[in-house]
Amino acid sequence: MEEINLTSEALKFMALGMGIVFTFLTVMIFALKLQAYLIAKFFKAEEKKVTTQHMKASSNDDSAITAAITAAIIHHNNNTKG
Secondary structure, three states, X not given: OOOOOHHHHHHHHHHHXXXXXXXXXXXXXXXXXXXXXXXXXXXXOOOOOOOHHHHHHHHHHHXXXXXXXXXXXXXXXXXXXX
């Protein structure tokens, strides 16, 4: 009978498994980069221009959100102190 060294067999299977995973991930990275290149080439994104009116509306929205969050925190603190 032939004696089998289990440690060397385990190392062989580990190297094989890690090699397959590394190869798959490398191929996947190149495929995703190719996909991103093709999408950027054929489907160009439209540039949005920010106007001053949009900026003013955005700042008003931010102040309203800040006021709502502040009111919610004060309400929560008042209800939990009792």
